[in-house]
Amino acid sequence: MFNRYFCKMSNSRNKIPIIGFTTATSDKPGKQQANRRFRRKTKVELQQGKELFTIHTKQTTPWDMPKDGKHYVHDLEDKYLRK
Numbered sequence: 001m002f003n004r005y006f007c008k009m010s011n012s013r014n015k016i017p018i019i020g021f022t023t024a025t026s027d028k029p030g031k032q033q034a035n036r037r038f039r040r041k042t043k044v045e046l047q048q049g050k051e052l053f054t055i056h057t058k059q060t061t062p063w064d065m066p067k068d069g070k071h072y073v074h075d076l077e078d079k080y081l082r083k
Contacts (some may be wrong), residue, residue, distance in 0.1 A: 012083040017076035024066035034060035 037060065045052055062069060073080075 013078070014081045014083060017073045017081060018070050019073060019076065019080055020067040020070050022067050027065045027067050030060075030065035030067075034064070 042052060
């Protein structure tokens with residue numbers, strides 16, 4: 001049922017002006033690669049009979065990802081706030 005209080009998708013806006021440092025749209029490929037690397041290292045350590053001391057954050061850093069984080073921009077144009 002249509003509700004007149006729902007906004008149209010074309011009117012969707014981010015309310016907080018926070019954007020990524022680079023032009024990459026997502027960190028997903030980097031996270032997939034990091035998780036695959038972590039799972040592979042864990043699997044090899046299990047097969048070798050080692051105790052698991054592998055820490056996920058030691059396998060990769062945020063600097064290895066396509067986006068290097070986010071930052072706040074005070075006066076951001078509307079085109080960057082569209083979803």
